[in-house]
Amino acid sequence: MKSIQSISIIGTGNLAFHLGTSLVDEGVQIDYVFGRNEEKATALANRLHARSANKISEIESDLVLICVSDDAISEIIAQFPEQQKIAYTSGSVELDNFKNHKNVGVFYPLQTFSINRTIQLNEVPFLIEATNSDFSKELIDLAWKLSSNVTYADSQERKRYHLAAVWVNNFTNHMVYQAKTIAERNALNWDFLLPLLKETTAKASSMNPKDAQTGPARRNDNATIRAHEAMLKGMQKEIYTLLSKSIKDTYND
Amino acid sequence: MKSIQSISIIGTGNLAFHLGTSLVDEGVQIDYVFGRNEEKATALANRLHARSANKISEIESDLVLICVSDDAISEIIAQFPEQQKIAYTSGSVELDNFKNHKNVGVFYPLQTFSINRTIQLNEVPFLIEATNSDFSKELIDLAWKLSSNVTYADSQERKRYHLAAVWVNNFTNHMVYQAKTIAERNALNWDFLLPLLKETTAKASSMNPKDAQTGPARRNDNATIRAHEAMLKGMQKEIYTLLSKSIKDTYND
Numbered sequence: 001m002k003s004i005q006s007i008s009i010i011g012t013g014n015l016a017f018h019l020g021t022s023l024v025d026e027g028v029q030i031d032y033v034f035g036r037n038e039e040k041a042t043a044l045a046n047r048l049h050a051r052s053a054n055k056i057s058e059i060e061s062d063l064v065l066i067c068v069s070d071d072a073i074s075e076i077i078a079q080f081p082e083q084q085k086i087a088y089t090s091g092s093v094e095l096d097n098f099k100n101h102k103n104v105g106v107f108y109p110l111q112t113f114s115i116n117r118t119i120q121l122n123e124v125p126f127l128i129e130a131t132n133s134d135f136s137k138e139l140i141d142l143a144w145k146l147s148s149n150v151t152y153a154d155s156q157e158r159k160r161y162h163l164a165a166v167w168v169n170n171f172t173n174h175m176v177y178q179a180k181t182i183a184e185r186n187a188l189n190w191d192f193l194l195p196l197l198k199e200t201t202a203k204a205s206s207m208n209p210k211d212a213q214t215g216p217a218r219r220n221d222n223a224t225i226r227a228h229e230a231m232l233k234g235m236q237k238e239i240y241t242l243l244s245k246s247i248k249d250t251y252n253d
Numbered sequence: 254m255k256s257i258q259s260i261s262i263i264g265t266g267n268l269a270f271h272l273g274t275s276l277v278d279e280g281v282q283i284d285y286v287f288g289r290n291e292e293k294a295t296a297l298a299n300r301l302h303a304r305s306a307n308k309i310s311e312i313e314s315d316l317v318l319i320c321v322s323d324d325a326i327s328e329i330i331a332q333f334p335e336q337q338k339i340a341y342t343s344g345s346v347e348l349d350n351f352k353n354h355k356n357v358g359v360f361y362p363l364q365t366f367s368i369n370r371t372i373q374l375n376e377v378p379f380l381i382e383a384t385n386s387d388f389s390k391e392l393i394d395l396a397w398k399l400s401s402n403v404t405y406a407d408s409q410e411r412k413r414y415h416l417a418a419v420w421v422n423n424f425t426n427h428m429v430y431q432a433k434t435i436a437e438r439n440a441l442n443w444d445f446l447l448p449l450l451k452e453t454t455a456k457a458s459s460m461n462p463k464d465a466q467t468g469p470a471r472r473n474d475n476a477t478i479r480a481h482e483a484m485l486k487g488m489q490k491e492i493y494t495l496l497s498k499s500i501k502d503t504y505n506d
Contacts, residue, residue, distance in 0.1 A: 014467075069472055069474065070474055070476065070477060071474070071476065091477075092469075092476075092477045092480055092481075110445055110446070110448075110449055111448060111449055111452060112449060112452055112453060112456065112465075112467045112468075113467070114456060114460065114464070114465060114467070116460070117452070117455075117456060117459075117460075119452065123448045124448050125445040125448070149445070149448075151442075151445075157439075157441070159480065159484070160435065160436075160439040160441055160484070161441055161445060161446075162477075162481075163435060163481050163484055163485075164432045164433075164435045164436050164439075164441060164446055165432075165446065165449055165468075166468055166469065166481065166493075167428045167429070167431050167432035167435065168428070168429060168432045168446045168449050168450050168453065169449050169450070169452075169453045169467070169468065170466065170467065170468030170469075170470065170471065170496075170500065171428040171431075171492075171496050172425040172428045172429065172450075172453055172457075173453055173456070173457055173462050173465055173466055173467075174462075174466065174496055174499065174500050174503075175420045175421070175424040175425045175428060176420070176421060176425065176457040176462040177462035177463055177466065177503070178420050178424075178499075179417045179418075179420035179421045180417075180461070180462055180463075182413065182416060182417045182420065183413075183417050186410075186413040186417075188410070188413055188414055188417060189404075192363055192378040192402070192404075192414060193363070193414075193417055193418065193421045194458055195363070195364060195376045195377050195378070195402075196363055196364055196365060196418055196421050196422050197421050197422070197425075197454055197457060197458060198454065198458065199364060199365055199370070199372065199422075200365065200421065200422045200425055200426055200454070201450055201451065201453070201454035202370075203365065203367060203370060203426070204425075204426055204429040204450060205447055205450060205451065206370075207367065207369070207370075208433070209426050209427075209429040209430035209433055210430055210433075211367070212365075212367060212426055213423065213426055213427065213430065214267075214365045214366070214367070214422070214423065214426075215365075215418075215419055215422065215423030216345075216419065216423075217423065218423065219322055221322065221323055221324070223323065223324065223345075224323060224344075224345045224415075227345055227412065228345075228415075228416050228419065231412070231413070231416055232416075235498075235499050235502060238495065239424075239495060239496065239499060240419075242491065242492060242495055243423075243424050243427055243492065245488075246427065246431075246488050246492060247423065247427050249488060250427075250430070
């Protein structure tokens with residue numbers, strides 16, 4: 001079994017950037033970058049000491065790493081010959097979709113990526129799967145270069161991690177976003193909320209979040225809940241009411 | 254204007270514990286602890302080198318600090334003579350309720366308190382208000398002993414901070430709780446989600462949460478949203494659908 005020495009990247013977004021730069025830092029050669037946006041592809045290729053590919057058929061590497069949105073993965077894979085090793089980075093797309101392709105795998109980092117953040121990949125879990133076991137071993141070896149937390153996970157398990165991740169990241173972030181709009185609307189000092197945000201995560205990481213819950217809904221303090229609802233409207237009010245009900249149900253059932 | 258030298262505490266919960274121990278650490282004398290639960294009152298009194306009061310009329314201190322649930326505050330204040338300085342610690346109870354009492358104030362730390370957590374109070378914002386300006390100055394001086402972040406805020410402003418705090422802490426924590434139930438139901442390794450939780454807060458503290466948003470709803474990835482909804486039921490599904498809609502509305506309006 002030969003290991004993966006060179007990689008081409010399809011996609012130019014946050015994930016392509018973070019995986020690409022981390023791989024280069026680990027001494028992995030990036031051959032090509034391909035993306036619909038030529039300017040972004042050239043910029044990322046330069047950053048990775050790679051070439052920008054004009055079309056997919058130019059690409060030749062030990063591995064093609066697909067970092068694009070879920071609905072574009074299938075169409076890209078279809079353009080490669082069957083012997084080409086290809087891995088995609090989605091939490092939700094099932095490998096079964098590609099069971100007719102000999103060498104397709106999954107290289108999924110369980111993390112949120114934004115362009116201006118430096119991510120320490122070494123503690124990020126990588127969930128790996130492939131249509132054949134030799135290829136999954138190669139992908140696991142590759143992931144080990146980036147992280148000390150690499151595991152095999154089938155498509156169903158990966159989907160469940162992705163679902164949990166939506167709550168841990170996407171929904172918590174949206175709560176913070178809503179808090180910030182409330183702060184801005186009322187000319188509050190947002191910095192005053194940051195020690196609370198920090199302690200919230202510290203608690204959620206070190207205690208059972210069920211035990212960490214505080215606040216009016218936890219205390220069944222309906223007077224405060226009603227006062228808060230009166231300060232909100234539209235979607236924010238709807239969310240406040242539903243989440244307060246859910247918290248009350250959690251503790252009073 | 255004489256400063257507050259001695260304090261009695263009413264209440265034996267998380268907040269009473271954290272404020273009490275921090276005040277003692279700063280050299281403030283605690284005279285009495287009073288609580289409905291005698292055993293807890295005695296335990297906290299011992300911890301604070303104070304006496305446990307059998308009834309409220311025994312209590313005599315420069316300041317009475319009320320750390321009880323919102324609906325019990327009024328009844329407790331009514332039991333003290335008008336000259337007694339009293340401060341309560343609620344985010345939502347308006348000071349106007351006590352405008353007939355000469356010396357009532359608010360001593361509100363914008364933080365979440367759990368019994369087993371060590372809190373660094375020195376960066377916690379304290380929001381102060383009182384029925385007269387001498388007393389509010391005394392409360393501000395007292396808060397300065399605990400924190401470098403002390404500010405005067407009227408009842409309406411404090412209520413808005415409290416509302417924002419519900420989103421920053423109570424609702425984010427409930428999202429993490431829901432994630433954990435999904436993890437447990439599906440035998441996932443919860444530790445795999447913790448780097449994501451950590452990065453989520455780091456992003457929310459250092460970037461605009463609007464820019465930090467990622468995930469299927471942000472990308473308008475309806476196939477993944479539908480797949481996730483199919484994995485959920487009841488209240489969890491209802492929350493998933495509402496929050497995904499709210500995120501989509503935020504970015505696509």
